[in-house]
Amino acid sequence: xxxxxxxxxxxxxxLKEMGALAEQAVQRSLRAFSNRDGGLASSAxxxxxxxxxxxxEIDELATDLLVTTGSAREVRLITVIMKIARNLERVGDxxxxxxxxxxxxxxxxxxxxxxxxxxxxxxxxxxxREALEALVEGDSGRARALIPRxxxxxxxxxxxxxxxxxxxxxxxxxxPRCLNLMVISKSIERIADHATNIAEDVxxxxxxxxxxxxxxxxxxxxxxx
Numbered sequence: 178x179x180x181x182x183x184x185x186x187x188x189x190x191x192l193k194e195m196g197a198l199a200e201q202a203v204q205r206s207l208r209a210f211s212n213r214d215g216g217l218a219s220s221a222x223x224x225x226x227x228x229x230x231x232x233x234e235i236d237e238l239a240t241d242l243l244v245t246t247g248s249a250r251e252v253r254l255i256t257v258i259m260k261i262a263r264n265l266e267r268v269g270d271x272x273x274x275x276x277x278x279x280x281x282x283x284x285x286x287x288x289x290x291x292x293x294x295x296x297x298x299x300x301x302x303x304x305x306r307e308a309l310e311a312l313v314e315g316d317s318g319r320a321r322a323l324i325p326r327x328x329x330x331x332x333x334x335x336x337x338x339x340x341x342x343x344x345x346x347x348x349x350x351x352x353p354r355c356l357n358l359m360v361i362s363k364s365i366e367r368i369a370d371h372a373t374n375i376a377e378d379v380x381x382x383x384x385x386x387x388x389x390x391x392x393x394x395x396x397x398x399x400x401x402x
Contacts, residue, residue: 195231196309199265202272215283228269264371271364278357304372320379327373334366
């Protein structure tokens, strides 16, 4: 059993590796969408498995460390890392969902409706990247700054769903294709949600402040370490 500072360092390294894999999975699925690359889309399951395995390793190591640590600060760090790992695993799941829908879309030679999915995808992946960078750099201010951008992505996703619904009503034959696009847009919106969760955890980790569900400008102080 790895204990103490060595265990903490290893836990952080595993989380960084998991974050890199999750970000790569999202970028891979979106490239498959943009390039209509069925081969790239079909490789998603293999990469998702690597993310799942890392989450298990992080949970096992974190559990061992929680048993041995006597520091409240380390307990907070370990529990936050476990929460972030859970969000990263779900990011990997959403990337897999996108890839599966892309694979189905690629079987359809009809023209896809013109949408701003690439734009919402770029904003969501930027949020994820910045949340992970804020974690590594210990920059809670940067984490705070990206959280409001989630509402913009929510609004864009709703507009995409409205546009696709209208497209289905005008051309019912397009329903399967539009439904796949709706799922892709929703998965992108969920990736932004997970990025927001990670950013909130970064604030909690480095400021000791829980800013979830508290309203604008209010915080709930964590117990002092």
